Amino acid sequence: MKVILLERIAKLGAIGDEVTVKDGFARNYLLPTGRALRANEANRARFEAEREHIEARNAERKSAASEVAEGLDGKDFVVVRSAGETGQLYGSVSTRDIADFLTEEGFRVGRNQVDLKQPIKTIGLHEVDIVLHPEVETRITLNVARSADEAERQAAGEDLSSAEAIYGANEDAFESLADFDEDGAPIDSDAFEEGAAPEAAPAEEEEQATA
Structure with a gap:
């Protein structure tokens, strides 16, 4: 046509x-x-x-x-989202999310003006183009992190997309992770040992009966 x-x-x-x-x-x-x-x-x-x-x-x-x-030009915006240890978001940041966030920050931006090729699904620094008019474009940086503190560390150049980056590269820090189950609940090691003891009792009684 x-x-x-x-x-x-x-x-x-x-x-x-x-x-x-x-x-x-x-x-x-x-x-x-x-x-x-x-x-x-x-x-x-x-x-x-x-x-x-x-x-x-x-x-x-x-x-x-x-x-x-x-x-907007060159501005950095912190977006706090929940994410796993590998930096994978529990969800994503979409064009609608970005438009709503920028509007809350005082900038009138429609979702169709956010030039995002695909939703953001990981923490990190993400550059996003904003097309405000056919002849006017600008670019912002979204600092997607799990907390404001992590956002500051990311802005300083740290890579927080791994468990090592979160807890530090030392054995004590990683051993402490073993004290929690997959859901993040603390494991009572004493209770675990006490729970294992009754299983040994019948064997001891059997040995005594044999003697």
């Missing part, structure tokens, strides 16, 4: 350009979101009549987006 662009579209063209796109892309995105018009004589005349207004409106949107981008 051939369309007239009403705003700059990456890899397609600028305002007023007539381009050919796939029908589905036009019907499901460009036309319903007001980013393009079907290329025909009536719409060409309409575009020329409204060109000044369309370009002025685009300039306003670009200016507003630039202000938001200036506040």
Whole structure:
């Protein structure tokens, strides 16, 4: 389908350009979101009549987006999430999560403006592109960690995605992990030993009876 662009579209063209796109892309995105018009004589005349207004409106949107981008550019944001010892999140951080978080921080960002190829599923420093306008992009860093303290350590360059990084590379620290079961509950070693004793008692009685 051939369309007239009403705003700059990456890899397609600028305002007023007539381009050919796939029908589905036009019907499901460009036309319903007001980013393009079907290329025909009536719409060409309409575009020329409204060109000044369309370009002025685009300039306003670009200016507003630039202000938001200036506040966001290069900023680091700490996102605290639960994760396992290997750094794998119990869940993920999605485009909606990021948009909601940035909005709470005072930046108006829609989920469709968060250019995230796939959800974030591990702790660490993740660079995320924010496309606020076809001509305005910026980049932020999400410091995804299990706590504010870990976020500070990550920001300082530490790799916290392993048990060794969390507990330290020493035997005492790792031996202490053995005092807890898989669910994190403490194991009473004395009770365990006492529980094993009764099993030995019948054997001792049998030996005494034999003697």
